[in-house]
Amino acid sequence: MIDPKLQAGLLAVAINAVALFVIFKIIDIVNRKIIEKIRNQESNSPLLRFIPIIMKVVKFVLVFIAITGILQTQGYSMSSIIAGFGIGGLAVGMAAKDTLADIFGSLSILSDKVYRIGDYVKVNGIEGYVEDISIFSTKIRDLDNFLITVPNNMAANAVVTNVSRATKRLLKITFGVTYSTSDEKIEQAKQILNDIGKNHKDIHNDFTIAIHDLGDSSINIRFMGYVKTGSYFKFLKVRGEFIELVVKAFRENNIDFAFPSRSIYIESDNSKIEN
Numbered sequence: 001m002i003d004p005k006l007q008a009g010l011l012a013v014a015i016n017a018v019a020l021f022v023i024f025k026i027i028d029i030v031n032r033k034i035i036e037k038i039r040n041q042e043s044n045s046p047l048l049r050f051i052p053i054i055m056k057v058v059k060f061v062l063v064f065i066a067i068t069g070i071l072q073t074q075g076y077s078m079s080s081i082i083a084g085f086g087i088g089g090l091a092v093g094m095a096a097k098d099t100l101a102d103i104f105g106s107l108s109i110l111s112d113k114v115y116r117i118g119d120y121v122k123v124n125g126i127e128g129y130v131e132d133i134s135i136f137s138t139k140i141r142d143l144d145n146f147l148i149t150v151p152n153n154m155a156a157n158a159v160v161t162n163v164s165r166a167t168k169r170l171l172k173i174t175f176g177v178t179y180s181t182s183d184e185k186i187e188q189a190k191q192i193l194n195d196i197g198k199n200h201k202d203i204h205n206d207f208t209i210a211i212h213d214l215g216d217s218s219i220n221i222r223f224m225g226y227v228k229t230g231s232y233f234k235f236l237k238v239r240g241e242f243i244e245l246v247v248k249a250f251r252e253n254n255i256d257f258a259f260p261s262r263s264i265y266i267e268s269d270n271s272k273i274e275n
Contacts, residue, residue, distance in 0.1 A: 105156030166230035176218030218258030
């Protein structure tokens with residue numbers, strides 16, 4: 001005759017096995033739905049790597065709970081077993097705290113959509129294009145073409161500037177003309193800046209032009225507006241085009257650019273020398 005205690009144990013195993021099977025099926029369905037949704041929004045999202053790992057962790061926790069429940073029905077002391085796992089877990093946790101921090105940091109970055117692969121970012125003085133976001137780190141390719149690895153824990157706790165999310169970039173340029181430039185020429189210079197700004201297809205029309213200050217050797221006229229791009233390289237191209245057009249127009253209209261200079265005044269002594 002089967003021992004009642006053993007019979008109860010076998011029943012508990014059967015019930016837990018069926019329950020785990022059903023729950024695992026539900027987890028697989030949820031996993032598939034989440035992955036499909038993420039893939040429809042962004043086909044190469046790094047989250048696609050994380051979701052299966054999270055689901056496996058959930059399954060492991062469920063199996064652990066089921067096993068401890070079965071052992072409990074067989075008269076084993078779960079308090080001592082859990083305490084043992086707790087001490088071991090504490091030791092492992094202390095050793096792997098940085099790794100766990102990086103994992104949670106990566107989840108924070110991806111869930112908040114702080115940056116994506118291909119974005120130009122600035123993180124703790126490091127700036128460049130995001131090449132990869134893994135479980136533990138973010139790889140950034142800087143403008144010198146160096147590949148820099150940033151731990152996700154650091155990135156998640158840093159002030160991140162995502163330059164690629166900018167819809168426009170500030171264009172602020174000062175042109176210095178000589179002090180001998182007439183009032184009419186100064187007004188003409190301002191009009192030239194205005195015309196070039198209005199006619200350039202990549203510059204917003206809500207710009208300002210004004211005499212900014214008086215330098216050591218120049219009257220400084222400042223143009224301040226926005227370029228219609230978040231790309232740094234496109235911004236440099238538009239800025240260069242704008243300066244070239246201004247230089248050409250100033251030269252055609254005989255408006256002289258100032259350069260560092262110094263005027264020296266010599267005072268002569270006209271006193272008479274008596275013999």
